[in-house]
Structure formats: structure tokens, C-alpha cells
Amino acid sequence: MTPPTCPACPTRPPLWKDTSTTAPGAADHWHWHCVGCRTLYEPTASHKVRFTYAPLRR
Ligand SMILES: [Zn+2]
Numbered sequence: 001m002t003p004p005t006c007p008a009c010p011t012r013p014p015l016w017k018d019t020s021t022t023a024p025g026a027a028d029h030w031h032w033h034c035v036g037c038r039t040l041y042e043p044t045a046s047h048k049v050r051f052t053y054a055p056l057r058r
Contacts, residue, residue, distance in 0.1 A: 001050060009036040017051060 005012040018033035018040065030052070032041040043051065 003051070004032065004041075004047070006034040006036055006039070006041075008039060009034060011036065015041060 003014045003017065005014055013034065013036050015032035015034055017030060019030045021029060021031070030043065032043055032047075033039075034041070
């Protein structure tokens, strides 16, 4: 799956999944983080479904 790109940066870098605020039992609490402008983006509902469960569990 391809992560979304940053809408603010001219180079449109892919966003990183920032799970630094994720605690056990709160697996859906994470943000998109741009390494270019260091902005946190709230994931959409569909992003949460697709990116919360697929990459973290085998
Ligand atoms: Zn950015």
C-alpha cells in the first residue's frame, strides 16, 4: 500500500506513519507525519482502516 503524499511540500514526499502517541489498546491512534514540513496530519477514516490493521498485524 502506498502512503499518501504531503499536500504542503512541493516535492510531495510520502507521509510517515507516526505511532509515537500510540498506546497499547489504542492501536488506531496515530498520525501521518511529514518529514519535510514536520506537519502532523489526521488520517482519514479509510486510512485508519487500511493502514492501522494491515501493516501492524501478520
Ligand atoms: Zn510536508
